[in-house]
Amino acid sequence: MAKPSTAQDSPGSSSNDETERKYRAPALEKGLDVLELLAREGVPLTTSQIASQLGRSVSELFRMVLTLEYRGYIAQSENGEGYELTNHLFTLGMAQAPTRTLLDVALPIMKELAQDVGQSCHLVVASGDQVVVVARIESPRDLGFAVRLGYRRRVIEAASGLLLYGLRSEQERAAWRPALEASDEQGQRMPSFLAEAEQAAAQGYMCRASDFVDGVTDLACPVMGREGPVAALTVPFIQCNPLPCTQEEVLERLKNATSRISSQLGGV
Structure with a gap:
């Protein structure tokens, strides 16, 4: 005779949910929520603002924020108007072997390039719906334009983001698209982004005036690994006199x- 089903083993039971919750770490989740919020917003937030956006009380997050500050993951902004991410997480990520290999190969070539053309250059990789600068070489000349290490921009706003998206497989782009659409809060950038990404992929590079700095033209080319684009190398070109290279x-x-760089990484 079959054993009668119970609430615990019935198809509609929540036993799996209960098991998952049993192994959750609420304090850790609060800390991760804070870090992800600061990364997503990109501007300093006070403890009150953090609590409000996360739907928690200030007292609930107060010790968590202090702990993250003590461990070096967040810090007070220069104007003292809130907390922002430090480069600590970025440094941890850079310690991974694949990134070290990329930098080991790229940095000497980047130094040669900057010296040769008299312009700065920087290397970016994708991180969620953003691109992040993982290496930079400043211009050897007295004047130049440089981007700080760890600087982030949304993929849909960056010339390098166009390349990294456009050169991915259709399956990868489909998986990436929801996050990009979510980052386009007004729904105005995605149509032009998709069109420009197709063009960038077709020509294999990106050349366009900077959206953020007048007088700078972003020149970006992809670094290819064995399975596709792994990074983009960008020269923020500035017109100066005398001009070493056009x-x-x-x-x-x-x-x-x-x-x-791609050749040494085994890419195409």
Whole structure:
């Protein structure tokens, strides 16, 4: 005779949910929520603002925020108007072997490129719906434009983001698209982003005026690994006198630099 089903083993029971909750770590989840919120917002937030956006009380998060500050994951902003992420998480991520390999290969070539063209350059990788600068070489000249290490921008706002998205497989782009659409809060950037990404992928590089700094033209080429694009190398080209290389010459040397890096990484 079959054993009668019980609430615990019936198909509609919540035993699996209860098991999952048994092994949850609420304090850890609160800390991760704080870190993810600060990364997502990109601006300093006070403890009250953090609590409000996370739907928690200030007293509930007060000790968590202090602990994250003590461990170096967050810090007071320079103007003292709230907390922001430090580069501590970025440093931990950089310790991973694949990233070290990328930097070991890229940095010497980036130094040669900057010296050759008289412009700065920086290397970015994708991180969620953002791109993050993982390496940079400043211009050897007295004047230049440089981006700080760890700087982040939304993928849909960056020339390098267009490349990294456009060169991915259709399956990868489909998996990535929901996060990008969520980051486009007004729904105005995605149509043009998708069109530009197709164009960037077709030509294999990106060249466009910076959306953030007048007088800067972003030149970006992909670094390819065995399974597709792993990074993008960008030269923020500025017109100066005397000009060591024209914009067209810089682009050609940038292509050569990324080709050399890709070759050493086993890419195509």
